Amino acid sequence: MGRTANLNTAFLFPGQGAQKPAMLHELVDDPVVELTLDEISDVLRTDVRLLDSPEALNSTVSVQLALLASGVATARALQRRGVTCCAVAGLSVGAFAAAVVAEAITLKDAVVLVRSRAEKMERLYPVGYGLAAIVGLNERQVTAIVDSVHSAATPVFVGNINAPRQIVVAGSVAGMQKVLEEARRQGAGKAELLHVSVPSHCPLLSSVADALRLQLSSMELKAPKFPYIANVNGRAVRSASGVATDLADNIAHGVRWHDATIIAEELGCNLFLEMPPGHTLTDLVEENVPGVTSSVVTKDLFKHVLRLAAA
Template sequence: MRAFVFPGQGAQTIGMGKALADAYPAAKAVFEEVNESLGEDLSGLIWGGDIEELTLTANAQPALMATSMAVMRALEAEGVTIEAASFVAGHSLGEYSALAAAGAITLADTARLLRARGLAMQDAVPVGVGAMAAILGLDLAAVKQVAAEAAQAEVCQAANDNDPAQVVVSGHKAAVERAVEIAKAKGAKRALLLPVSAPFHCSLMQPAADAMARALADVKITDPKVPVVANVLAQAEADGAQIRGLLEQQITGAVRWRESVMYMAAQGVTDVYEIGAGKALSGMVKRIDRGLTTTAVGTPESVVAVAAAMNK
C-alpha cells in the first residue's frame, strides 16, 4: 500500500517547481491558475524572487501547495492518479495540498484559503510576542511536561509531534524560551528557537481559527477520492463535512505527524511518496518507522522514475 504525503512550511526554495512547469504543460497550468486565483504573479516570486519574501507565511503556504499540485499533475500526465495511494496526508498546510490532490477542494479555492490562512496566522499574534522551539531527543510525553513547567500562566504547548526525537513547542516567547532551558536540563540533545514569524498550532492562534472558520464556510468541500489522515485526529477521514471542522481545529491543534505515520503503517502502508518541495517529511517518516520506504517526488526525473515503477 502507498501513501502520498505533502510537505509543510519550511520546505520552500526559490525555483521550486520550475523544471516541472517547463517539462509538463499541466504542471505549468497549476501555477497559472494559482496566479489567477490570487490576482498576482506568485510563480514569479517562487521562481525568481527573494527567499525572505517567499518565506512570508502568506506566500509560502500557497506556493508550497502549488508546487505539490504541479507534481501531482505531472504524475497524472505520466499515468499515475491520486487513486494510486491508499491514503494522503500533509504536514500542517500540507493537509490542504493533500485535500486538493484528493479532489476535496478545488485548486483555486485551496490557493485562496491558504492565502487567507497565512495572513490570519500572521496577524493572530503581534510579531515578537510568540515563538516556537524544536526539542530534540525527548519524546512527546517528556516535552509536554517541559511545556507545562515552562508555561507559568502563559501559553506553552507541544505543537508538532514530528518524529520520536523531535517535538516542537509553541506559545508566548518567554515561555518558549523557558522551555528551551528546561528541556536542556532534562537531557534534550538540542533545544533551539525556530526562525518562524508566529507561534503556530497553539491556543494563541484562536483568532486565526475564527478567521478560517469564516473562510471555510464559503468553500465547497467534497468527499476526497482517497482518505485523508487528518493532523488533529492522526487517523483517516473521508467525509467532506467533517473535514471542514478539522481544518478549523488544525490552526490551534497539534500536528500529530508521528501518530499519523504510525496509523498509516498500521493500516498496511509500506511505501510513502513525498509530493512537492524538499525531503523533510521523508526523513521524519524514516525516523518514525524504518520499515517504510520513502521517495521524494519533486523533479521531472523523479516523476518519470516513480511513474515507470508504478505503471509496471
C-alpha cells in the same frame, strides 16, 4: 530506502519550514505543473511564481501559497503519469494541498483559504512568536517542561508530535527559549528555534480557526476520493465534513504526524512520496515506519519515483 512489492502510494505534503528560494522554478517538467501554477495565479491575480524569491519568502503568506502550489502541481504531475493514491496526508498548511489532491476541495477555494489563513496568522503575531523543535525527549517529558514554563507572559504549548522523540513547541520566543534551555539540561540532542515566525498549532491561533470554519461553511466540499489523514487526531477521514473540520481546526491544535504515518501504513500504503520542497517528511517516514519505501519527488528523482510507483 527499502523496496517492497505491490506498492501502494501515499502522497505527503510538507508544511511551513520546508520552503526554499526558487522552489517553484525547480518543479518537475510536466505541462500540468504550469497549468496548475497558472490556475493559482488566476485566483491570486498575480503570478504565483513570484512568491519563491528570498525576499518574498520572508512573508508567511508567500510561503504558504508557494507550498500549496508546489504540492498540488507535483501531485498532479504524478497522477498524470499514472501514479494512484492510497491516501494523502499534509502537515499543517500541507493539509490544504492534500485535500485538493483528494478532490475534497477545489484548488480555487484552497487558495482563498490558505491566503486568508496566512494573512491572519501574520497579522496576529508579527514578531516575537514562532516554533521550536526538540529531539531526544518524549511527549511526556516535553509536556512537563512546557507546563512548568507556560504563563500569560510566556505562553508556550506542545505543538506537533512528529515522531516519539521529535516534538515541536509553539508560542512566544521568550517562553520557547526557557523550554529549550530546560530540554537541553534534560538531555535533548537538539533543541532550537525553527525558521517559522508564527505560533502554529496552538490555542493562540483559535481566532484563525474560527474564521476558517466560517469560510469553509460557505464552500462546497466533497468526500475525499481516497483517505485524507487528519492533522488533529491522526486518523483517516472519509467525509467532506471531516476534511472541513480538520482544515479549520489544525491551526489551533497540535499535529499528530507520527500517528498519521502509522495510520497510512495500516491503510496499506508502503510507498510514501513527499512533494517538494525538502525531505523532512521522508526522514520521519523512515523513523516512524521503517521498512517501507519512501522518496522525495524532485525533478532529478522524478523518473526514479515513477519506476518505484510502477513496481
